[in-house]
Amino acid sequence: MGFLRLDPMMIKLIITVLLATFLPAKGVFVDIFEYLTTAAIALLFFMHGAKLSREKIIAGSSHWRLHLWIMFSTFVLFPIIGLLIVWWHPVNVSAEIYTGFIYLCILPATVQSAIAFTSMAGGNVAAAVCSASASSLLGVFISPLLVNLVMDVHSSAPTNGLEQVGKIMLQLLVPFVLGHLSRRWIAGWVEKHRGLIGKTDQTSILLVVYSAFSEAVVNGIWHRVGIDTLLWILAGCVLLLALVLAINIAASRLFGFNRADEIVVLFCGSKKSLANGVPMANILFPASAVGIIVLPLMIFHQVQLMVCSYIAQRYKASHDKQLAQQVKPTVVESQK
Incomplete structure (x- = not known):
């Protein structure tokens, strides 16, 4: 039952939330952490851009039906399910929790773990690189527009949707593009120090989570969120992921995609x-609401890692078994 283990990043997230609970940033430290977080996120997306190989994107970009369905799943199917959950309203929890579920549903896909699981399972890695990268980039524009289209929560500043997109582009897309344009000079260093870059990823996310939960703790998050609410969020995340996985498997077979696709x-x-x-939540929502809104996202993150790890292992085992069956007759024939 290895797939049930918490991954190291989730353990760090839990520790960060506990630290923010007992030692939240206050006073001048709020501004210090805000500057640190902005710089760390810019560095994170700069490194993501530097890691992205143009050759791999070109190699995987030809399968348009595959990419079109993945974009549909990410930015249409997920939001529809999120809105249905809110319409159903099965449990009496705070409005911010339901807001968090819709927000989770309108976000882009991961890049690194999606590619890693595709590779582990023996899938089409070039297509995964192209699709996950496109999802991440499109999410900079689509996600904030969907927030304004389907949600009632707005940031504390009087900004409209285009201004929010502009802020997100400045914080996420501009460093990403600069990193990608710098690839010709720093690609070798990036490849050599992938472990260090992975730590930069984690540190950036942990800083943002600490800042968000510090603000949330000061505003009484744990008076509004108990164990029963956390368990309900977990059940909702499991149901959401199961529905999307089932629909995606059915669609893949309906469209005649091969195993790798x-x-x-x-x-x-x-x-x-x-x-x-x-980082987007920090721009799109009031600071006092960010901590509780990202709770479903943090829990879904762990659920998707555990479930997708298990699925990848099953695909790998099935693939290895097929290879062994193909090799066995060849060995027998050669011995005759």
Whole structure:
């Protein structure tokens, strides 16, 4: 039952939330952490841009039906399910929790873990690189517009949707593009220090989570969110992921995608990005609401990692078994 283990990042997130609960940032430290967080997020997306290989994007961009369905799953199917959950309103919890579910549903897909799981399962890695990267970039524009289209929560500043997109572009897209344009000079260094870059990813996210939860704790988040609410969020995340995975498998087989492309659909069309979601939430929502709104995203992040890890292992085992069966007759024939 290895897939039930918490991944190291989730353990760090839990520790960060506990730290913010007992030692929240106050006074001058709020501004210090705000500057640190902005710089760390800019560095994170600069590194993402530097890691992105243009050759891999071009190699995987030809399968338009595959990419179109993944975009549909990410930015249409997920939001529809999120809105249905809010319309159903099965449990009497705070409005911010339901807002968090809709917000989770309108985010882009992850990049790194979607590609990693596709590779592990023996899928079409080039297509996964192209699709996950496109989802992440399109999310900079689509996600804030969907927030203004389907949600009632607005940031504390009097900004409209276009201004919010502009802020997100400045904080996420501009560093990403600069990083990608710098790739010709720093690609070798990036490849050599992938472990260090992974730590930069994690540190950036942890800083944003600490800042968000510090503000939330000061505003009494744990008076509004109990164990029963957390368990309900977990159940909702499991149901949401199960529905999307089932629909994506059915769609893959309906469209006649092969096994390698079906794997891409599963891992790129069913995941949501914590790295994009938390920084965006800081821009899109009031500071006092960010902590509680990103709770469903944080829990869904862990659920998707555990479930997708298990699915990837099953695909890999099935693929290895097929290869062994193909090799066995060849060995027998050669011995005759």
